Amino acid sequence: MKITRHQVEHIAHLARLEFNEKELDDFTQQLNNILTYFDKLKEVDTTGVEQTSHAIMLKNVFREDKVRNSLGLNLSLKNAPEKEGNCFRVPKVIE
């Protein structure tokens, strides 16, 4: 076993997802199959090999710190599932 059902539950919490019992079983099995397949990578000797996090070698990209047009309040809030006044409305954060 690469990943236990308990770990799957923990990962789900980190990813802000929740699953029913059957989904947990299915995901545990599928993730184990996939991770076992990924074991292939262990064959590769990567001693001293640099990581590629990006296909093109970009250095820092700078631009002038200038004020530009922005969306504005109405457009920014346009797609909000819930809003109140000039704000996005969310459930109470502080207990």
Added chain:
Amino acid sequence: MELHTLTLYEAQARLKKREFSARELTESFLARIEKVEPQIKAYITLTPERALKEAEEADKKIASGDITPLTGIPLAIKDILCTKDIATTCGSKILKNFVPVYDATVIEKLKKAGAIILGKTNLDEFAMGSSTENSAFGPSHNPWDLSTIPGGSSGGSAAAVAADECIASLGSDTGGSIRQPAACCGIVGLKPTYGRISRFGLIAFGSSLDQIGPLTKEVRDAAILMNFLAGYDPQDATSLNIEVPDYTSFLQPDIKGLTIGVPREYFVEGIDPEVEKAVREAIKVLTNLGAKVIDISLPHTKYALPVYYLIAPAEASSNLARYDGVKYGYRGGKNENLIGMYKKTRSEGFGTEVKRRIMLGTYALSAGYYEAYYGKASQVRTLIRKDFEEAFKRCEVIVTPTTPTPAFKIGERVDDPLKMYLSDIFTIPVNLAGITAISLPCGFSGDGLPIGLQIIAGALEEKKVLQTAFAYEQNTEWHLKKPTLQTTTSKQ
């Protein structure tokens, strides 16, 4: 000849000569859509009124001589590109009601050039899939056989082109999502070099891999579209600030002396014999045109799939964290606390494959596993990139099959994620290396399903890809074949 069967190149020439108007051309497509869309289901959203209005604008421009090669050309757009005031769903319930307040840079460019948008095409949810079966709006169907998949994730874009429901379309390619559906539907699909086209307004899946590109009926049309799509954009920090060539100038069918590499690792286990035969035949055609074929090796090919399915989900798990039910999209969990609301929103809003990849990515990035999974995959990615660098010292382009098999049946692979992932085995390495490749039709299976030929070149070498593809296309007739669709009688 019916107008909807025209290529972009033919249509623009005839629009310019005023043989028909942009409105007539657009109406022809709207009529075609009405006829065949009930079977193909290529579109999520259709915008006929807007399209007709845009067509009238285009006709005014044509009348005044203010014309570009895209003026009055009806296109379809993958529903992952933000279109101002037109719903952009990503094939997901979580964005079902999302209406962007700005255009993606490529959409802005197309509009400025006078192109017409017919609608937004179906895709696997957030571009995660190889069949469009992961769309929350149901699958699209392959025009060559309605019981098979059109490929994915840009399956709607490919099916719409193949069924003459648009002249050309835009897709996005993270691991093969333009080339694989193009192969399945018997059309041309180009994945440009990473950074060549601005990703601003392309809803992110795997940010180090995603690239926008055209799906077209012929190679020439892809070159025409590239002239408008490519270029630096200050809104995308990863877009390349390098001069854009005239891509149509590369359409020279002479490939005498061109060295073509054929990687032995692409003709091994799992490849369908009919696919292998068609690709070997295509290589013969290229040889007869004067190209020199050499045997090459890309030794890390077999590791590309696990590398991709660690890196892409890792990036996706981070990118998709933004869907939290606050700023846009679906919100679930009334009366829940904040965390509960997040969980309900995401669990109800995302489909199974998206959740699977978020889980995989979150795990690969989590404390204690990061080095073993994400770190290792990023190192092997370097080796895959170097394989190509080495190969391109000996050859100018690499020719392979686009997919190991022709299109499979709808439903055939949905229960086996790993088997589904294998559909992209020949396209993924190109994204990991950030280079460019095209798929174009090179034959049919015994069941009448299209087979795709992939031509790969190094970073910013679209010239070689287009030239080789054009030479092949000019000397074969696969691209002229059309699927026979039984059209439903329109309701009067």
